[in-house]
Amino acid sequence: MAAASELAHDAPPAVARPSVKGKFLFAGDEKLYVRGVTYGTFGLDSAGNEIHDIGVVERDFAAMAAHGINAVRVYTVPPVWLLDAAWRHGLRVMVGLPWEQHVDFLAERERADAIERRVRESVRACAAHPALLCFAIGNEVPAPIVRWLGARRVEAFLERLYLAVKAEDPDALVTYVNYPSTEYLRLPFVDILCFNVYLESQEGLDAYLARLHNLGGDRPVIMGEIGLDSRRNGEETQADALDWQVRSAFAAGCAGAFVFAWTDAWHRGGHEITDWDFGLTRRDRRPKPALEAVSRAFAEVPFPPEMDWPRVSVVCCSYNGHRTIRDTLAGLRALRYPDYEVIVVDDGSTADEVARIVCEYPEAHLIRTENRGLSAARNTGMQAATGEIVAYIDDDAFPDPHWLHYIGAAFRKTDFVGVGGPNIPLADDGPIADCVAHAPGGPVHVLLSDTEAEHIPGCNMAFRKSALEAIGGFDPQFRAAGDDVDLCWRLQERGGKLGFSPAALVWHHRRNSVKTYWRQQRGYGKAEAMLERKWPEKYNTAGHIPWAGRIYASYLTQALGWRNARIYHGTWGTALFQSVYQPAPSSFRSLLMMPEWYLVIFAFAALSAVGVLWEPLLLALPFLGVAIAALVTHAASSAWGLTFPSLPSSRRGRFKRYTLTTVLHIIQPLARLNGRLREGLTPWRRVAGGLAIPRSRSAVLWSERWQAPEARLHALESSLRAQRATTARGGDFDRWDLEVRGGMLGAVRLFTTVEEHGAGRQLTRIRIWPWCSGGVLWLTLLFAVLASSAVVNGAVTAAVVLGALAAIITLRPVFECARAMSATLRAIQQVQAVPMVAAPAAVAPGEREVGLTIVVEGSASGAAGDESPTGKQAPVSRWRAPLAAFRRQAPPDGARLQG
Numbered sequence: 001m002a003a004a005s006e007l008a009h010d011a012p013p014a015v016a017r018p019s020v021k022g023k024f025l026f027a028g029d030e031k032l033y034v035r036g037v038t039y040g041t042f043g044l045d046s047a048g049n050e051i052h053d054i055g056v057v058e059r060d061f062a063a064m065a066a067h068g069i070n071a072v073r074v075y076t077v078p079p080v081w082l083l084d085a086a087w088r089h090g091l092r093v094m095v096g097l098p099w100e101q102h103v104d105f106l107a108e109r110e111r112a113d114a115i116e117r118r119v120r121e122s123v124r125a126c127a128a129h130p131a132l133l134c135f136a137i138g139n140e141v142p143a144p145i146v147r148w149l150g151a152r153r154v155e156a157f158l159e160r161l162y163l164a165v166k167a168e169d170p171d172a173l174v175t176y177v178n179y180p181s182t183e184y185l186r187l188p189f190v191d192i193l194c195f196n197v198y199l200e201s202q203e204g205l206d207a208y209l210a211r212l213h214n215l216g217g218d219r220p221v222i223m224g225e226i227g228l229d230s231r232r233n234g235e236e237t238q239a240d241a242l243d244w245q246v247r248s249a250f251a252a253g254c255a256g257a258f259v260f261a262w263t264d265a266w267h268r269g270g271h272e273i274t275d276w277d278f279g280l281t282r283r284d285r286r287p288k289p290a291l292e293a294v295s296r297a298f299a300e301v302p303f304p305p306e307m308d309w310p311r312v313s314v315v316c317c318s319y320n321g322h323r324t325i326r327d328t329l330a331g332l333r334a335l336r337y338p339d340y341e342v343i344v345v346d347d348g349s350t351a352d353e354v355a356r357i358v359c360e361y362p363e364a365h366l367i368r369t370e371n372r373g374l375s376a377a378r379n380t381g382m383q384a385a386t387g388e389i390v391a392y393i394d395d396d397a398f399p400d401p402h403w404l405h406y407i408g409a410a411f412r413k414t415d416f417v418g419v420g421g422p423n424i425p426l427a428d429d430g431p432i433a434d435c436v437a438h439a440p441g442g443p444v445h446v447l448l449s450d451t452e453a454e455h456i457p458g459c460n461m462a463f464r465k466s467a468l469e470a471i472g473g474f475d476p477q478f479r480a481a482g483d484d485v486d487l488c489w490r491l492q493e494r495g496g497k498l499g500f501s502p503a504a505l506v507w508h509h510r511r512n513s514v515k516t517y518w519r520q521q522r523g524y525g526k527a528e529a530m531l532e533r534k535w536p537e538k539y540n541t542a543g544h545i546p547w548a549g550r551i552y553a554s555y556l557t558q559a560l561g562w563r564n565a566r567i568y569h570g571t572w573g574t575a576l577f578q579s580v581y582q583p584a585p586s587s588f589r590s591l592l593m594m595p596e597w598y599l600v601i602f603a604f605a606a607l608s609a610v611g612v613l614w615e616p617l618l619l620a621l622p623f624l625g626v627a628i629a630a631l632v633t634h635a636a637s638s639a640w641g642l643t644f645p646s647l648p649s650s651r652r653g654r655f656k657r658y659t660l661t662t663v664l665h666i667i668q669p670l671a672r673l674n675g676r677l678r679e680g681l682t683p684w685r686r687v688a689g690g691l692a693i694p695r696s697r698s699a700v701l702w703s704e705r706w707q708a709p710e711a712r713l714h715a716l717e718s719s720l721r722a723q724r725a726t727t728a729r730g731g732d733f734d735r736w737d738l739e740v741r742g743g744m745l746g747a748v749r750l751f752t753t754v755e756e757h758g759a760g761r762q763l764t765r766i767r768i769w770p771w772c773s774g775g776v777l778w779l780t781l782l783f784a785v786l787a788s789s790a791v792v793n794g795a796v797t798a799a800v801v802l803g804a805l806a807a808i809i810t811l812r813p814v815f816e817c818a819r820a821m822s823a824t825l826r827a828i829q830q831v832q833a834v835p836m837v838a839a840p841a842a843v844a845p846g847e848r849e850v851g852l853t854i855v856v857e858g859s860a861s862g863a864a865g866d867e868s869p870t871g872k873q874a875p876v877s878r879w880r881a882p883l884a885a886f887r888r889q890a891p892p893d894g895a896r897l898q899g
Contacts, residue, residue, distance in 0.1 A: 034256020
């Protein structure tokens, strides 16, 4: 074996070390796609060190470089000469830090301390070497060991090793190489999410890659190992599989992938493994077909150049955005997409700064309009667009160089009408912006699955132009916010689906002062109220949107207590894919994040104020203190549990950062409440119009035409929502099918059953009854007792106030039940009302003539032969509807309602 001194060389030149920027790695300003192979482990010498033949290493590294490979993953700490050789051939090295992770490594404190010492020594041996890609603080801690120790303890120990590496080499990137059997490990501190994944189905790999991106959040995802055994599958099959595995990884937005392995020569536990052949080369280093396949795939990352890309029109709307739009335009100029245009709409900025800056970028087409609001500006850009895809970006954001590639790829392979991606805050925007980025209320995406979105935020969204034109573009009433939510709902209402591409990222400046953050959140509250007026069926009675999907925001993990999630291990820990199952957040935690919690605080404050008139009411003061303390405690626990990408080194600086984030958690719901109340979105707002006596009723619907029971309930639900009524479906254990909310305190519930009478004839029975919140009785009783006590004590003013509150609490649910009852009766009438006219003389094409029976308060008239299932003409309800309403509707079926 040649001596290391025989390969002496000049010191490598100083270069930028790899760094993380959002979902990708960069070396300086150049994006670094990791195109790697694993190397080793090989045999061990008597001292337990891995044996490397310098000559073989040199030839291997030269062959790797010749085939477009730029990274090597080793599983033990390499000698410095190996790092030098890698650097000479343009290879970066992921260095594994081995330790006894296959045993109960936390059983003894001495063992854990010894592991940390060895990790520190290993890092010092190669710290700051220019060939260093990153350190791996572990590789697949076995699932049974993690289950034995507990996930939280393993996570804490891995964080300890992470901090040890950072202490020895602060600028080094650190990862832990996980695998599906311990997918549930939460390691937000590592710089890169790294997974070993062996899936022989392309569809399965694509799905799992999407899942990994959502687990990784804003961090890069790198495949630590992908591969296929050529001994069992054949060398040609191996080549085909590696080709699509590599391409799938990069097309999915991964920052890199390591193919396992460079050679079939492989040792484990000191023994040579001879029954697996995962290498790109054989044991004698003769190449397999897989080497050329991987080389071709690596040469074309992230996408093949010959792909047929759709033309994209990028629209950026600006109103006085001169402070940040230069970054936007520079980022758009740097896009590497082959076919796109840039359209800037200056929405009546008060100065000429925006137009002057845009003119510095001749490739951008400037359109100047009077100030008409964001939606109108976006429509102007859409109308001027020549691309089949219209992509929107805000003037305080700028894109990743491959932003449009990932958007275009998503449109090419799916039928999505819209595609969005993440928006990531900048790390160097200042401490206040950093705190705002970790506070609630920022632009976030809502996902129904790992690839399908329920909502995509306006700062990073793209749509098929034909889909935008089909719905008339954006609604101009939304001048500053809410337009993206409205657009997503309208597209989905027409049957369109929205997609999410985790690699189609933009960098987004967050608000850089508390004042501007307050204004932003107040504006969002106003937009919520405007959306509720247009889409009442999307809101619950409290005035919030019950998203069907999951909201992806870093602060929510702590705020909603998702650390209490359950881990699926399988029977006896045998599940191959062990995942986290997150229970729904508690109602109390959710309430603490809502603007309405401030209404609770105000209520206790008002009672305490009335205590000036009657001293016993001062007992509300402790409850006021508890309400405020709960809000502050929850905000602090949410803020202090967050992981910031960079923190001041001083304890005082870190304290200020977390304290400001806590303050933002406190004021955000108050700002939203301010905007919502100003625009009329209150818990006591009018939900449904009309009144009907809230008493139990029954309805009977006769049909000569068979219909699934679910379809009839769907029809009732649609009719109710068309009346702006809020509905809820009964759950798996409820003895009711639909609930119609008249407000927060009162509702009506429906229960249905269907009798089958043969030949497609059905009798549907509906039971309707009012329902009130159980707390109403106790609140009424409480205030009534307090009012009576005030009278006894001579506090007349206090008694009047308390009595009025008791009356309001008593009458309010009755009023809300009456609203809900009116809407329910109207819905039943609209679904299957008996018309008050005879059969029409002329039947329009596509309609059929029907016989009619009319019964009003016990009398009947109509065509012969149209009877109820009992053979008798049936009375209808004693409640009346205007004759004109009956004349407007002529469904073929009969209906009767009973009081």
